[in-house]
Amino acid sequence: DIQMTQSPSSLSASVGDRVTITCRTSQSINNFLNWYQEKPGKAPKLLIYGASNLQSGVPSRFSGSGSGTDFTLTITSLEPEDFATYYCQQTYSTPPNTFGQGTKLEIK
Amino acid sequence: QVQLVQSGAEVKKPGASVKVSCKASGYIFSSFDINWVRQATGQGLEWMGWMNPNSGNTGYAQKFQGRVTMTRNTSISTAYMELSSLRSEDTAVYYCTRRGNRGYGEFDNWGQGTLVTVSS
Numbered sequence: 001d002i003q004m005t006q007s008p009s010s011l012s013a014s015v016g017d018r019v020t021i022t023c024r025t026s027q028s029i030n031n032f033l034n035w036y037q038e039k040p041g042k043a044p045k046l047l048i049y050g051a052s053n054l055q056s057g058v059p060s061r062f063s064g065s066g067s068g069t070d071f072t073l074t075i076t077s078l079e080p081e082d083f084a085t086y087y088c089q090q091t092y093s094t095p096p097n098t099f100g101q102g103t104k105l106e107i108k
Numbered sequence: 109q110v111q112l113v114q115s116g117a118e119v120k121k122p123g124a125s126v127k128v129s130c131k132a133s134g135y136i137f138s139s140f141d142i143n144w145v146r147q148a149t150g151q152g153l154e155w156m157g158w159m160n161p162n163s164g165n166t167g168y169a170q171k172f173q174g175r176v177t178m179t180r181n182t183s184i185s186t187a188y189m190e191l192s193s194l195r196s197e198d199t200a201v202y203y204c205t206r207r208g209n210r211g212y213g214e215f216d217n218w219g220q221g222t223l224v225t226v227s228s
Contacts, residue, residue, distance in 0.1 A: 034214045036153075043203055043221055044145075044153065049214035087153055091213025096169045097143065097155040 002026050002093050006100030012108040013078055021073045021103045023088035028068045032092035035064055035073045038102075039084045047086075048073065075105075083107050110134040112204050112219035119225045125192040128222045130204030137185035138162040141207040143215060144178065144189045148200040158207070159187060194226045 003026035013019050023033065031051035036044040046055045048064035051071055061076045075082055088100040115129040130142065144156040157168035159178040166178045177190045187204055201221040208216035 032212055034212060036215070038153075043218035044215075045218070046208075046214055046216050049208070049210050049216075050212040053210065053212075055214075055216065089153075089215070094213065095155070095157070095167050097158075097213065099145075099153040099155065102152045 001096060002029065002090050002098055004088060004090060004098050004100040006088055006103055008103060009101060010104040010106065012106050014108045015078050015080055017078050018074065018076045019078060019105065021086055021088075021105075023066075023071045023073070023100050025069045025071075025090055027093075029090045029092035031067050032090055033064075033066065033071045034089045034091065035062075036087045036089065037082075037084045038087065044087065078105075080107075110206065110217045112206060112217055114202075114204060114219040114222045117223040117225070119227065120194050122195055122226055122228055124194050124226075125190060126194060126224050127188055127190040128202050128204075128224070130187040130189070130219050132185045132187070132206070135206075137180075138182055140209065142178070142180070142187040143205045143207055144176075145203045145205055145215070146200040147203070147221075148197075151200075154200075156189070156202075161187060191224075194224075196226050198224065199226045200224060 005024045007022050033051045035048040038044040052064045063074050086103045111133045113131045138161045143158045159166045161180045180187045204219040205215035206217040208214045
């Protein structure tokens with residue numbers, strides 16, 4: 001199975017900051033990497049698919065990049081509603097569809 | 109709009125089974141795979157398996173092989189996930205999700221989640 005390493009596990013930031021979350025895979029997955037946002041008591045929401053494609057309706061301050069084994073999710077100019085937990089997911093080699101461990105983004 | 113509406117919360121005793129339903133609307137049910145993902149309290153997302161509603165073909169995570177069964181009723185656009193031999197570690201929120209058609213296996217729509225509590 002492909003192993004996912006997501007970092008950091010938690011992150012404190014302020015409204016207006018730029019933040020970057022990293023996801024590394026144990027072998028190349030081309031660009032079969034998706035990002036999700038999860039808020040307490042709510043289902044996860046797709047943000048980015050195929051490493052860099054913005055899901056419809058997602059604000060443009062979210063962006064994704066990377067290919068192979070190293071990927072990043074960047075949020076420019078944090079808004080209050082962005083404080084949540086973020087997960088990466090690889091869909092290159094399935095089953096299983098593996099998720100990263102999650103990054104909790106908290107208000108500083 | 110696409111909607112996945114799941115059945116309500118369940119409380120089960122260890123050793124019992126639970127069957128969670130997921131009713132789809134707003135799209136052609138048979139055209140998109142349904143996946144199931146669970147999340148224990150305070151933990152991350154764990155993929156359980158997938159089902160093709162058209163063929164009924166399924167694929168399960170090795171961890172759940174022999175305990176999980178995914179089925180569907182196409183006449184009512186509903187998918188089901190049944191988990192047997194429940195233990196306390198199966199206490200979690202269970203989500204059905206739709207795998208999108210952008211070619212990257214993305215889960216583009218999610219149900220609201222069903223809390224399954226396993227307790228004696």
